[in-house]
Amino acid sequence: MSFYDKYILPHLIDMACGLKPIHRQRAKLVPKARGKILEIGIGTGLNLRHYDLEKLDELWGLDPALEMHGLARRRMRKAGLEVSLLPLPAEEIPACDGQFDTIVCTYTLCTIPDPAQALREMYRVLAPHGELLFCEHGRAPDAHIRRWQNRLNPWWKPLTGGCNLNRDIPELIAHAGFVVDSLQSMYLPGPKAMTFNTWGHARRA
Numbered sequence: 001m002s003f004y005d006k007y008i009l010p011h012l013i014d015m016a017c018g019l020k021p022i023h024r025q026r027a028k029l030v031p032k033a034r035g036k037i038l039e040i041g042i043g044t045g046l047n048l049r050h051y052d053l054e055k056l057d058e059l060w061g062l063d064p065a066l067e068m069h070g071l072a073r074r075r076m077r078k079a080g081l082e083v084s085l086l087p088l089p090a091e092e093i094p095a096c097d098g099q100f101d102t103i104v105c106t107y108t109l110c111t112i113p114d115p116a117q118a119l120r121e122m123y124r125v126l127a128p129h130g131e132l133l134f135c136e137h138g139r140a141p142d143a144h145i146r147r148w149q150n151r152l153n154p155w156w157k158p159l160t161g162g163c164n165l166n167r168d169i170p171e172l173i174a175h176a177g178f179v180v181d182s183l184q185s186m187y188l189p190g191p192k193a194m195t196f197n198t199w200g201h202a203r204r205a
Contacts, residue, residue: 005067005161006067007067009067009160009161010044010065010067010068010071012160013043013044013068013160013161014043014044014046014068014071017043017044017046017107018046021188021189021190021195022046022107022188023046025106025135025188025197025199026046026047026050026106026135027050028135028199029050029104029106029133029134029135029199029201030047030050030051030104030106030133031050031051031052031055032052032102032131032133032201033051033052033055033056033102033104033133034052034055034056034057034101034102035055035056035057035058035100035101035102035130036057036058036060036099036100036101036102037051037056037057037058037059037060037100037101037102037103037104038060038061038062038093038095038099038100038102038103038104038122038125039059039060039061039062039103039104039105040062040090040103040104040105040108040118040122041062041063041090041105041106041107041108041111041112042061042062042063042072042083042085043063043065043068043072043108044068044071044072044075045061045071045072045073045074045075045076045079045083046075047104047106048072048075048076048078048079048081048083049075049078049079051079051081053080053081056081057101058084059081059082059083059084060083060084060086060095060100061083061084061085061086062086062088062089062090062093063085063086063087064087064088064089065161066087069085069087072085073085089112089113089118090108090112090118090121090122091112091113091114091117091118091121092121093121093122093124093125095125096125097124097125098124098125098126098127098128098130099125099127100125100126100127100130101127101129101130101131102130102131102132102133103122103125103126103130103131103132103133104133104134105122105132105133105134105135105136106134106135106136107135107136107137108136109134109136109138109167109169109172110136110137110138110163110164110165110167110169111160111161111162111163111164113162115167115172116172116175116176119172119173119175119176119178120176120177122176123176123177123178123204126204128204130203130204131201131202131203132173132178132201132202132203133200133201134169134173134198134199134200134201134202135197135198135199136167136169136197136198136199137165137188137194137195137196137197138164138165138166138167138168138169138196138198139166139167139168139169139196140187140192140193140196141185141196142192145192145193145196146166148192148193149165149166149193150166152165152193153165153166156194165193165194169198170183170198173202177204177205178202178203178204178205179202179203179204179205180200180201180202181200181201181202181203182200182201183198183199183200184198184199184200185197185198185199
C-alpha cells in the first residue's frame with residue numbers, strides 16, 4: 001500500500017463523504033435500521049451518529065480498509081455504540097444465512113471490486129423479513145452526464161480508492177434477487193458526474 005493510500009486517502013474520503021448534503025442523505029436512511037444490523041463498508045464510521053439506539057440490538061461493521069478503523073472507533077465512542085468491526089471484504093461475509101434484520105449500505109457499492117458477489121452475500125445473510133437500506137452514487141439518467149462519467153472514471157478510480165462513477169446501482173441490487181420497494185433519486189449539489197444519488201430499501205424476493 002502506498003503512502004497516499006494509507007495516510008492521505010482515508011482522510012480525503014472522510015472529508016468528501018462527510019459533506020453536509022451526504023450527511024442529509026444518511027439521515028434519511030440510517031435511523032430506519034433495526035434489530036441485528038450489518039453495515040457494509042463502515043469506513044470511518046460516518047453513519048454511526050444516525051442510528052436510532054432504541055431500535056438497535058446489535059451492530060456489525062464490515063470494511064477491509066484497516067486504515068479507516070481508527071476513525072471509526074473514535075466515532076463509536078462518541079456515539080456510545082458497541083460495534084463488532086470485521087476487517088473483511090463484502091464478497092465473503094462471515095455470517096450465517098438469514099442472520100441480520102437490516103443491512104445498511106451507503107456510498108460503498110461504488111468501490112467494492114465485485115459488487116454482484118457482495119450483493120449475493122448480502123441477500124444470503126439477510127433475514128427473510130429483513131431490509132436492505134441503501135444510498136449510493138452512480139450512473140446518471142442523463143446521457144451527456146453518463147458520457148462524462150465514462151470519460152472520467154479511469155482517472156477518478158485510482159485517486160479515490162477504487163470508486164466508480166458509473167455503476168447502475170438499482171440494476172445491481174435487482175440482479176442480485178432483491179425486490180426494491182422504495183427508490184428515490186436526485187443530483188446532490190456539486191459536479192453532476194459525481195453526485196447522482198439513488199436511495200431506498202429492498203427485501204428478499
